[in-house]
Every structure is written in structure tokens, then in C-alpha cells.
Amino acid sequence: MSTAWSWFVIALSALNILGLVWLLWYTARRRPGDPKPEETSHYWDGDITEYNKPMPRWWIQGFYLTIVFAIAYVAWYGGMGHYAGYSGWTSQKEHEIDKAASDANLAETFRPYDGQPIDRLAAEPEARKLGASIFANTCATCHGSSAQGAIGYPNLTDDIWHWGGEPQTILQTVLDGREGVMPEWGPVLTSMGGDNAIDYTVAYVRALGTPGQSLQNDYLASQGKKLYDGVCVACHGVEGKGNRELGAPDLTDRYWLYGSSKEALRQSIAKGRHGVMPAHRAMLGETRARLVAAYVWSLSNPPGGKKPVPASAPAGSAH
Structure with missing residues (x-):
């Protein structure tokens, strides 16, 4: 004022x-x-x-x-x-006093879980309950209350992990965030293969997710392979298995973060994608991040040992 x-x-x-x-x-x-x-x-x-x-x-x-x-x-x-x-007196000071008292209560609640390994926390019902509560308050906005994600937001209940699904890797994702960038390859591919280059590449990428499909009778996919080998192989690998160090997804598992329709793949290849998982270190702190990471890890590694069904949705679906 x-x-x-x-x-x-x-x-x-x-x-x-x-x-x-x-x-x-x-x-x-x-x-x-x-x-x-x-x-x-x-x-x-x-x-x-x-x-x-x-x-x-x-x-x-x-x-x-x-x-x-x-x-x-x-x-x-x-x-x-x-x-x-x-x-x-100010309302800001009053808020700070109340927040300090609340933080002290939370710290006492979370103290038994300080520094505990993720897999050990995932095996404790009370820890998973706390992690689920933190997830509902912090993560459900993007990943959904059931953690099954949406277009552009990963499903956390299956066996697909673009950055790795090991306990410590999940914790690192929660604490420091991730930034996945798919560059805009439209101009590059067009300069290499002409006006139909993007369609060729889309056809080959879709063929990678169709087991047993031969390129001999698929002209579009066979042309797309040449373009793929010249551009896309650097991140997604020769066989399209991806690279977790870069967050480059596996193109053979039929899981498509932004959708697997021809139009969705065309958009991804021609215009690129930019996905951001915000860092939560400052917001949650180390212990609460461990609890929510343990809960997320338990969704695909339940205590009973029953693994989730691998992602195998039809080619036209989107996760």
C-alpha cells in the first residue's frame, strides 16, 4: 500500500x-x-x-x-x-506462528520415517497410508486420484517408467522433478524425406509397437525406418527401446503418454513435446517425499508381490 x-x-x-x-x-x-x-x-x-x-x-x-x-x-x-x-501484531506473524506449530506436529508424526529406504516404507501399512494422503493432496491433481494419469501425465500403477522405476529413482523424481523434451523434428524430417516424411516416420513408429509386423509389405513404414535411423535413433535406440537416462520412452511397449493415434504421433514428431514434473523438495521435504515415493513404488510393487499387468493397450488408445 x-x-x-x-x-x-x-x-x-x-x-x-x-x-x-x-x-x-x-x-x-x-x-x-x-x-x-x-x-x-x-x-x-x-x-x-x-x-x-x-x-x-x-x-x-x-x-x-x-x-x-x-x-x-x-x-x-x-x-x-x-x-x-x-x-x-500482523496476520502474517500470526500465520507464521500457527505454521511453525503445525510444522512441528507434522515433523513429530513423520520423524519415525526419516531416512528409511523406500522399499521398507512401502512394506509398512501406516507409511503407505501417510504416503497416499500426501499423494492425494499434492500429486493427484496431475496423476489422478487413482494414480492412473491422463494424456501427458504418466500412469503410475503399471510397469512402464520412462525415467526408471527403482525406489531411489522414484525418490529423485519426486524431490528434484523431471523435464522431458521431445524436439520439434518436423522441419528436419521434411528436409530429409520430403513432404511425406512425417507420415513415414509415424508409420514406422506405430509398426515398432506391433509385434511381428514385417516392413516388407509396408512401404510407409519402410521409408520411415530410414528417417528413424537418421534422426530418432539417437534417443530412442536402434530397436526403439528408449533411454531412461534421457526420459526417452520405449516405443515398442504400446504405451503412449500423449496418445497413439496417427494425429497424436504426428503432433509429437512434427511439433515436439515438453513434459515437466515439478520438483517437490522445497514443498514436501525429504521425509514426506520418501513417503509419497514409497506409496507410488508400492502401486507397481505391491507388498504381496503381485506385479501389475504390463501395459498392452490397443494401438488406438491413449494413456
Whole structure:
């Protein structure tokens, strides 16, 4: 708030208080020539008269006391522009005190799990329960309440991990985030293979996700392989198995983060993609990040040992 606005608020508050004092004083006294309280000429049913008597003195004094209380309150707690009041109280300080108390309670709750390995936490029901609660408050916005993701947001319940599904790798993802970039290859591919280059590459990428498909009778895919070998192989590998160090997905598992339709793949190849998993180290801290990482790891590595069904959705679906 600027100094001018601060003085405006102070002046407005002072005028309101003085105006109330004057109005109370002016209306609480009778003046010479005022009609008597019963001379209102308001009558009903012949014997019911409306009077206009002054308010009782105790009520008037009580009103004055409320004004004195308001002045003392503003003097102590502030409330007029930049003036902070004699107490120095602010809502920000109050919030910081409450937050410190709440953080202390949370720290005590999470203390038994400090530094515990992810797989050990995943085996403890209470730890998984806490991790699920943290997930619901922090991660479900993107990955969904069931952790099955959506277009552009990975499914955390299957066996597909673009950056690796080891416990420590998941913890690193939660703490420091990830940034997956698929460059815009449209101009490069077009310069190499002409106007149909993107369609050729799409055909080959779709063929990679179709086991047993031969390129001998698929002209588009066979042309796309040449382009793939010249551009895409650097990240996704010769066999299309991807590279977890780069976050480059496996193109043979039929899991498609942004959809596997021809249009979705065309968009990915021609225009690129930029996926960001925000870092949560500052927000959650080490222990809470461990708990939520343990919960996420348990979704694909349940304590009973039953592994999730591998992703094998139809080619036209999207995860």
C-alpha cells in the first residue's frame, strides 16, 4: 500500500469514528421546542400510541464504550494504513506462528520415517497410508486420484517408467522433478524425406509397437525406418527401446503418454513435446517425499508381490 493510500485509509477511519460520536451525541439529547415523546400523532386502535422517547442512558453509555473499545483496538492491533499498532501484531506473524506449530506436529508424526529406504516404507501399512494422503493432496491433481494419469501425465500403477522405476529413482523424481523434451523434428524430417516424411516416420513408429509386423509389405513404414535411423535413433535406440537416462520412452511397449493415434504421433514428431514434473523438495521435504515415493513404488510393487499387468493397450488408445 502506498503512503497516499495509507493516509487516505487513516483519514477515512478517523472521520467515521468522529462521525459516529457526533451522531450519537446529537441524537441523544432533546432540544427546546421538540415535541413531547407522546406527541407523534401515531395512534392505532384508538388507545395504542407510538412514543418517540430518547434511548436509555445505559444504552447511550454502552455505545460510547464500544467506540472507545474500537479506538483502543485500532491503537493496539493497527488497521489504519501502514500503522502497525503498539502490539506489532500482523496476520502474517500470526500465520507464521500457527505454521511453525503445525510444522512441528507434522515433523513429530513423520520423524519415525526419516531416512528409511523406500522399499521398507512401502512394506509398512501406516507409511503407505501417510504416503497416499500426501499423494492425494499434492500429486493427484496431475496423476489422478487413482494414480492412473491422463494424456501427458504418466500412469503410475503399471510397469512402464520412462525415467526408471527403482525406489531411489522414484525418490529423485519426486524431490528434484523431471523435464522431458521431445524436439520439434518436423522441419528436419521434411528436409530429409520430403513432404511425406512425417507420415513415414509415424508409420514406422506405430509398426515398432506391433509385434511381428514385417516392413516388407509396408512401404510407409519402410521409408520411415530410414528417417528413424537418421534422426530418432539417437534417443530412442536402434530397436526403439528408449533411454531412461534421457526420459526417452520405449516405443515398442504400446504405451503412449500423449496418445497413439496417427494425429497424436504426428503432433509429437512434427511439433515436439515438453513434459515437466515439478520438483517437490522445497514443498514436501525429504521425509514426506520418501513417503509419497514409497506409496507410488508400492502401486507397481505391491507388498504381496503381485506385479501389475504390463501395459498392452490397443494401438488406438491413449494413456
